[in-house]
Amino acid sequence: MRNFTLLFCFLISANFSNAQEILKTFHKEDGTEISERKSDYTRIIKKTPQEGIYSFEETWKDGSIKRNGFLSEYKPKFKQIGKEITYYKNGKVSQIQYIKNYNSIGKIQRFYENGKLKEEGKFLQPTNNFTHTRFDYPNYAAIQIADSLGNIFLDSLGNGKVNITYANGNILEGEYINGLKHGQRKEFLAKDKETYIENYQNGKFLKGQRIDGSGKKTEYRNEVFPEFDGGMTSFYAFINRNLKYPPDMKKQRIEGRVTVNFIIEKDGSLSEVKILRGIPGGEELEEEAMRVIRMSPKWIPGMQKGKPVRVSYSVPISFKLN
Known part of the structure; x- marks a missing residue:
């Protein structure tokens, strides 16, 4: 399935520049459609040689690329399919993922602004991006984790200990077994001056502790999704x-x-x-x-x-x- 997806995306992307433009819209940074004058970026949708498949490309006002990918529907539904690439403002790739029925599927890759691989992983089952925004993805396994210099921390089986100090001062330490978080995991967020110590068993979160800048400790067990009263x-x-x-x-x-x-x-x-x-x-x-x-x-x-x-x-x- 993965090989088919990659080949499929290659075939239709090869003719991206020659495709016929069928829709141009303007958007705020949060995705809201708006007038051109007030917009942050432009989205152009084109036909591809593949029947029922459309390409889209989003560019910032300065002309730099924001995101591109493919659609099976574009109006009223913006329904992505196959490969999606997002970019940093400097033009380097930020993330590559694959989408089907509004879910992320298969492999996902994230990169540093210098172009080096930051993390590669795989979704063990289709995962809804909207539902899990700001929360760790469930049913996800790491394939490789690296620092901005290109040093890697996991072996071919997804086993290893991670110890990374990022450019912004954040620090991450933890162990992975078969791509899953295991044992104690420690994360320091420099901006908030907060430390998080969490315990996992084969990818399952057990408990955690947050230590704020004043040294106050708060215990927590599970992430809580928002809920309407009742x-x-x-x-x-x-x-x-x-x-x-x-x-x-x-x-x-x-x-x-x-x-x-x-x-x-x-x-x-x-x-x-x-x-x-x-x-x-x-x-x-x-x-x-x-x-x-x-x-x-x-x-x-x-x-x-x-x-x-x-x-x-x-x-x-x-x-x-x-």
């Missing part, structure tokens, strides 16, 4: 109470499902509300979905390593006429 049943009840069907949309009998993405802040409030997947001709439905999400009471925030974190979250909202 759970998702209560959240959808809130949506149903407040959602209004726009009269023009009702008159035109436009219906469908909208997927809304938002950030749950450290204090539980919601921000950066945007549409991930919309409805053809249903802009008013999309606006109504975002309006209701913005009305939401605060959530119980997500917790990582014993402290609140910002988390990206997506929910589908259906509009259906009787």
Whole structure:
């Protein structure tokens, strides 16, 4: 499957420059579509020789490349397939991964700004990037970990001890067995002056301790995903109470499902509300979905390593006429 994916991406990328442009859009850095004047980057979508496959390329305002890849759908859904490459502002590759049905699959590679490999790993099962933003990926195994000079720490089986001091002052120490975290893992974050000591067994997190700059220690057991008070049943009840069907949309009998993405802040409030997947001709439905999400009471925030974190979250909202 991997060989097919690589060959498939090579064949269609070979004709990228000759492909016919079919859509150009402008976006803020968070992905929200906006006018050209206010945009941070441009996205161009083109046809490829492969039937039903489209290429996309995103560039910053200064012309430097941001990201490129391939799509099986581009409107209203932005549905990626195959190889995706993201870049640093200096033009060096930041990450290479493979995507199918909105999930990361197979191998993933991350690089330093100097072009050296930072980490290579593999997803042991399809993993949703939106759900796991800011959290460690589950069912993931490291293949290789290296420092910015090119020194590697794991053998061919994924075994070894990592000891890296990064350019920003962060320090990482830990052991891997068969690509999985094992034993004690220590991480120092220079900016926050915080130390994290965690224990794993064959990739399974057991417990952790956070030590802040003043020496205060906080124990934690599990990462906690954000939750609406009363759970998702209560959240959808809130949506149903407040959602209004726009009269023009009702008159035109436009219906469908909208997927809304938002950030749950450290204090539980919601921000950066945007549409991930919309409805053809249903802009008013999309606006109504975002309006209701913005009305939401605060959530119980997500917790990582014993402290609140910002988390990206997506929910589908259906509009259906009787």
